[in-house]
Amino acid sequence: MIMSSGLDVENIREDFPVVDEYIYFDSACLSLKPHSVRKAVDRYYSEFPVCEGKRSAHTLSTRLTKEIKKGRRSVKELLNASEVDEIAYTKNTTEAINTVARGMGLEKGDKVLTTDKEHNSNLVPWLKMKESVGIEYEQVRTDGEGSLDMDDLKDKLGEDVAMVSMVHTSNLDGTTIPASDIADMVHENDACFMLDGAQSVPHKPVDVEDIDVDFLAFSLHKMLGPTGVGVLYGKKRFMEELEPLIYGGGGVKSTKYDEVTLQDTPSKFEAGLQNFAGLAAVKPAVDYVQDLGIENIEEHEIKLNRIATEELEDLVSIVGPQEPEKRSGIFNFHLDQLGCHEMTLLMDERNILMRGGMQCVHSWYSYRGLEGGNRVSFYLYNTEKEVMRFVEVLKDLFH
Ligand SMILES: Cc1ncc(COP(=O)(O)O)c(C=O)c1O
Numbered sequence: 001m002i003m004s005s006g007l008d009v010e011n012i013r014e015d016f017p018v019v020d021e022y023i024y025f026d027s028a029c030l031s032l033k034p035h036s037v038r039k040a041v042d043r044y045y046s047e048f049p050v051c052e053g054k055r056s057a058h059t060l061s062t063r064l065t066k067e068i069k070k071g072r073r074s075v076k077e078l079l080n081a082s083e084v085d086e087i088a089y090t091k092n093t094t095e096a097i098n099t100v101a102r103g104m105g106l107e108k109g110d111k112v113l114t115t116d117k118e119h120n121s122n123l124v125p126w127l128k129m130k131e132s133v134g135i136e137y138e139q140v141r142t143d144g145e146g147s148l149d150m151d152d153l154k155d156k157l158g159e160d161v162a163m164v165s166m167v168h169t170s171n172l173d174g175t176t177i178p179a180s181d182i183a184d185m186v187h188e189n190d191a192c193f194m195l196d197g198a199q200s201v202p203h204k205p206v207d208v209e210d211i212d213v214d215f216l217a218f219s220l221h222k223m224l225g226p227t228g229v230g231v232l233y234g235k236k237r238f239m240e241e242l243e244p245l246i247y248g249g250g251g252v253k254s255t256k257y258d259e260v261t262l263q264d265t266p267s268k269f270e271a272g273l274q275n276f277a278g279l280a281a282v283k284p285a286v287d288y289v290q291d292l293g294i295e296n297i298e299e300h301e302i303k304l305n306r307i308a309t310e311e312l313e314d315l316v317s318i319v320g321p322q323e324p325e326k327r328s329g330i331f332n333f334h335l336d337q338l339g340c341h342e343m344t345l346l347m348d349e350r351n352i353l354m355r356g357g358m359q360c361v362h363s364w365y366s367y368r369g370l371e372g373g374n375r376v377s378f379y380l381y382n383t384e385k386e387v388m389r390f391v392e393v394l395k396d397l398f399h
Helices: 009-013 035-047 059-079 093-103 124-132 150-156 179-188 236-241 282-292 294-312 340-349 362-367 384-398
Strands: 087-090 111-115 136-140 161-167 192-196 215-219 230-234 252-256 259-262 330-334 355-357 373-377
Touching: 035 059, 035 282, 059 087, 059 230, 059 282, 087 093, 093 124, 093 161, 093 192, 093 215, 093 230, 111 124, 124 136, 136 150, 150 179, 161 179, 179 192, 230 236, 282 294, 294 330, 294 384, 340 355, 340 373, 340 384
Parallel strands: 111 136, 111 161, 161 192, 192 215
Antiparallel strands: 087 230, 215 230, 252 259, 330 373, 355 373
């Protein structure tokens, strides 16, 4: 039995058949799906493949509605949100961030701050708002180790700042910002605070009440859940004020030829037929993580990262801080001898699946004139043996 950091990894791996054939090191992009999640998707299609009860109220739609409600409640509990109405489903993190960017009523001259290493999903929406509405947009610096420059944040926070939207845990270097301290500073400034939780929620405890964050976006498909399911969490009063990104059926209480009354949150954000198969499989994904204990998952990833770091720090340049404890489950590196796309192919030939390139943080790489990095990302089903196989291949190639 492989017991690592409180996880019975050998047992866990039985739920993920892909790992029998491949070493899957691309979970920061998309996680594998356990048996319970696959079964829930299948159950939707085979047992109640219908529309949820907002539109239809027959037996099968009632059954689906029950599953969706259970899923929403499990997300509420995962985040320690106050109410289920604070949890709206989206397609992904990207849609959740766009909903806030477009829907919070920003006007010309309002300033938005992010970090200088945002995923495109928390950069492009603001650039587009700058273009279309005339908002001001600035980045707060991070240092060579990936830490946010808190003095720069302090300097840039001013009356004109309406929103601070930051990556919680970076997909580039795995570092996590001190979200709770930042929330205090942002709120003292009467601005709104959003976290891009795509790489934090699946990997570490995230308590929205403790942090006091106003909006949080993440994707369940990076947390064992089905593809195409994301979450926008928002404090109730903000969700009530926020305009949806998409309007239509299911998102309205009533219409006349010249008038519309939108549904309350979260229904107003979920217009149009939804990804019901995905929504029916939210609860098993959240349960899986909760049952293992998110702290155990975090500890396991750091343990694997420590092995990769100790074995390879003399051979490669690590993106971000040297200490694995500060990089979550992300091991992103450069190698003078080989480009990142060639590296990905070489590893792929050996059934090691990783990510090469700019990892959707083009702005950070372009500014430094780099073609990208080699990113290995760990999750709960990865083993020390897999890390050592990767280390061996790298050492064989370049020593
Ligand atoms: C930090 C971060 N933000 C946003 C996203 C976008 O997530 P999605 O593609 O699920 O919208 C990702 C995806 O890798 C990410 O790592």
